[in-house]
Amino acid sequence: MPLFPLNTVLFPGGLLSLRIFEPRYLDLVRECSRNDSGFGVCLILAGRESGEPATPAAVGTVARIEDFYSLPDGLLGIRARGGRRFRAGATRVRDNGLVHGQVRWWPDEPAVALPPEYSLLALILERLLEQVGGEHAQAGRRRFDDASWVGFRLAELLPVQPAERQHWLQLTDPLQRLDGLMRCIPRFQAA
Structure with missing residues (x-):
């Protein structure tokens, strides 16, 4: 290829x-x-x-x-x-x-519903997409319940270093990716 x-x-x-x-x-x-x-x-x-x-x-x-x-x-x-x-x-x-x-x-990820403990990430993603617009901003509600989709979209949008994005790309478990995203969210909160 x-x-x-x-x-x-x-x-x-x-x-x-x-x-x-x-x-x-x-x-x-x-x-x-x-x-x-x-x-x-x-x-x-x-x-x-x-x-x-x-x-x-x-x-x-x-x-x-x-x-x-x-x-x-x-x-x-x-x-x-x-x-x-x-x-x-x-x-x-x-x-x-x-x-x-x-x-x-690379192995396909299992289809996993977004667990409740990560619902904050779906909310943050929804707000970010409202600001940036584009095709993903028009996504239906069910997409925000898909752990892989939420993780991939947030990994694209958060202002992080490319090496961190690469790490999230390489994960094969969507819940591991969401966990990493949850841990990095405090970096972006106003002091």
């Missing part, structure tokens, strides 16, 4: 808008469109988003392109949605600088 190392973490169900300008990523978009396939989004562990190939985290999320558009500067813009998580094993860099990895799918 082609990998797109970024300074961000994509969660299942999350949306990602990208500005595509490097030839290797134009090739990636072309390949994904031609094969009706996705590409892997991985947090950068070392390096930068542009220039020499960066070192990606092993665990990432497959992204499927939903929309293409021209940006005001004439560059290609894409909107992609996060799908399943994966672990990339062996990676290689193609001649064009695009990193490819052999991936194994």
Whole structure:
């Protein structure tokens, strides 16, 4: 699978808008469109988003392109949605600088209803989504009862370091993720 190392973490169900300008990523978009396939989004562990190939985290999320558009500067813009998580094993860099990895799918999380002790997180998420808007702000009430969905959405929105987001992405138990989110909420409360 082609990998797109970024300074961000994509969660299942999350949306990602990208500005595509490097030839290797134009090739990636072309390949994904031609094969009706996705590409892997991985947090950068070392390096930068542009220039020499960066070192990606092993665990990432497959992204499927939903929309293409021209940006005001004439560059290609894409909107992609996060799908399943994966672990990339062996990676290689193609001649064009695009990193490819052999991936194994990360286990799907069990469907878990949001336990009452985490209801504060659903309330915080609802308030954040009211402020930022977007597609997730229109989610039905039942989504706020889904432990994985609440955890993934909060992990996207809270102002934390990418390494912390990566940790939450790698957890396979939604209740562990919610527990970590509960522990970090006091950091954001007004003094």
